[in-house]
Amino acid sequence: MDSQMKPARIEFSTAALTVAERRILSDLSVDLTAKRIGIIGRNGSGKTSFARLLSGLVEPSAGTVRIDGVDPAKDRRAALSLVGILFQNPDHQIIFPTVVEELAFGLRQLGLDDPEGAARAQLDRFGKSHWADSHVHGLSQGQKQLVCLMAVLAMAPRILVLDEPFAGLDIPTRMQLGRYLDQYEGTLVHVTHDPHELTAYDHVLWIEAGKLAQQGLPTDVLPAFTAQMTQQGESDDISDLSD
Numbered sequence: 001m002d003s004q005m006k007p008a009r010i011e012f013s014t015a016a017l018t019v020a021e022r023r024i025l026s027d028l029s030v031d032l033t034a035k036r037i038g039i040i041g042r043n044g045s046g047k048t049s050f051a052r053l054l055s056g057l058v059e060p061s062a063g064t065v066r067i068d069g070v071d072p073a074k075d076r077r078a079a080l081s082l083v084g085i086l087f088q089n090p091d092h093q094i095i096f097p098t099v100v101e102e103l104a105f106g107l108r109q110l111g112l113d114d115p116e117g118a119a120r121a122q123l124d125r126f127g128k129s130h131w132a133d134s135h136v137h138g139l140s141q142g143q144k145q146l147v148c149l150m151a152v153l154a155m156a157p158r159i160l161v162l163d164e165p166f167a168g169l170d171i172p173t174r175m176q177l178g179r180y181l182d183q184y185e186g187t188l189v190h191v192t193h194d195p196h197e198l199t200a201y202d203h204v205l206w207i208e209a210g211k212l213a214q215q216g217l218p219t220d221v222l223p224a225f226t227a228q229m230t231q232q233g234e235s236d237d238i239s240d241l242s243d
């Protein structure tokens, strides 16, 4: 097994995140080498904040975050090849006018000699060479999401963080993106509020009000999560969303 196949190690040690004096995540400690990791929790529980910490987009206010021993917020260059993130809304991710420029951007940051050539090769692998010079904003949401996925995968990160990337996609597009993700050999960290998306995962973290409520096998964590959500759903009203 080469180093590309070896699962990444994700270590959070009493990590916390405070934004504008508000404690968003607290006392998070995990040590994970599973290849398919699910993050589940209610709206506003802190899942995206966890994903941002893991990706090094924000620094913990206390404690530490390490991927294979690297601090992803401090060592941004190493973080680029360690962890990629796919957001729910591709419009928040895409910055270039054409598909090939979008894919070439990350590859240029990685220091490749011919980022545009590598971008075209990646499009070819996905059977999308004809998209190269298309304007991204003329594509549908699902097609834009695929552009983001191709761009992130071109950088071959050890970890791919998916922050609800399937929301708003139709069934065939979800299935197509799902097939691409099934082939991904690195570690997948999939953020969702839908337990059905995580049944085949190796390990699930349940985040509740910024803390780790439970972690373990999906067969243990998902039924406990669903039972609590159903119980809350029966009593919640619209003004009682988690905050």
Ligand SMILES: Nc1ncnc2c1ncn2[C@@H]1O[C@H](COP(=O)(O)OP(=O)(O)OP(=O)(O)O)[C@@H](O)[C@H]1O
Residues within 6 Å of the ligand: 019, 020, 022, 024, 041, 042, 043, 044, 045, 046, 047, 048, 049, 050, 193, 243
């Ligand atoms: N930059 C920020 N400034 C202030 N509050 C923030 C910021 N980012 C997140 N929060 C707050 O932190 C809490 C957790 O947000 P987060 O987006 O991590 O939750 P989530 O579980 O991903 O929610 P959802 O499922 O609705 O996407 C929320 O109450 C949110 O309002």
